[in-house]
Amino acid sequence: MAFQIPRGTQDILPGEVERWQYIENTAREICKLYQYKEIRTPVFEHTELFQRGVGESTDIVQKEMYTFQDRKGRNITLRPEGTASTVRAFVEKKLYAQPAQPTKLYYIGPMFRYERPQTGRFRQFVQFGVEALGSSNPAMDAEVISLAMELYRSVGLKKLKLIINSLGDADSRKAHKEALIAHFEPRIGEFCSDCQKRLTQNPLRILDCKTDRDHELMKTAPSIMDYLNDESRAYFEKVQAYLTDLGIDFTVDPNLVRGLDYYNHTAFEIMSDAEGFGAITTLCGGGRYNGLVQEIGGPETPGIGFALSIERLLAALDAEGVELPVDQSIDCFVVTLGDKPKDRSVSLVYELRKAGLTAEKDYDDKKMKAQFKAADRFNARYVAVLGEDELEKNMISVKNMESGEQKEISLQDLAAYIKG
Known part of the structure; x- marks a missing residue:
């Protein structure tokens, strides 16, 4: 019998692995400049962590997780993303009690999602991400975004586009949620089954639907910008001011919705504008999650972070024709x-x-x-x-x-x- 590699995975061989090492080393050096420390968490966790931390209504939890029972009958899941595990470690190891705050962490490691393989997307992929826990200052939002932008620029990417949005605080989101339900409910039968489930669970996720994105109700859906209270609006304006001070160009997109339930206030994505990169142009996504630590059992602690796929980064380098200065002599x-x-x-x-x-x-x-x-x-x-x-x-x-x-x-x- 001739064995073959499972679909959606890859062997990274000598000659190619040096490009990965270059990117990983660059990421570590940038994190050192920003004073983020590496954390390494298990490749698998108890399934409930991702159900609570990522969100029951997300595609990741509903469709993409690799879940199995161990020999004791416990539900175990290969981690589909890094934030939930990092926050679990932050809570379990009481990192919030350390004198130096905020706690700034980064990780690099394999993640697992059962989805259709395509250019730059695999079922086992390597994710680099950062999490800053313990600060609700909008300057931290700007720092996290600038770190992501700095990594892409450091490896030679130029055709980048930063999209930002505010999802508001709890009160703003509640008002927006009610408006979305009132908007979509009369014609929800015209939408896919996923959107019908999301109507009451998390109607904001309807705006992220790929199946119904051309439906006329999508274009007229209530904008979160119309429901931001004064505090949320002032916070978002401060984030924009800091990004401008840092010389980072951005576009505000009120329809930007991250695919995870835990986001509030700032949400952002970095996209590739390179010709021929593909239909899915997102390279990196992140945002603020001020309620996630409490959801996982910790004290009230604000947080913000992002994650990016190394595979997608490499694909963007190829699309721009960027040769990494890898010394193989x-x-x-x-x-x-x-x-x-x-x-x-x-x-x-x-x-x-x-x-x-x-x-x-x-x-x-x-x-x-x-x-x-x-x-x-x-x-x-x-x-x-x-x-x-x-x-x-x-x-x-x-x-x-x-x-x-x-x-x-x-x-x-x-x-x-x-x-x-």
């Missing part, structure tokens, strides 16, 4: 002629590696010409040739592959010479 390839030099090359390569240099040698008894070809494949900066005569004199011939300069030096000076 090595410092030195050791070519040997004869049995004794071949034996000596084992410890010689080890010495180079101990000195902090990337080094490789032939392990297949290739001829000299084939060894030089191997050095080319490794894109070696230097090729060191060790023959019987050189070994007898404790010398080695070293060639700079860029300049073509060739020099004979003592074996013990090889590492220093390459470093110099």
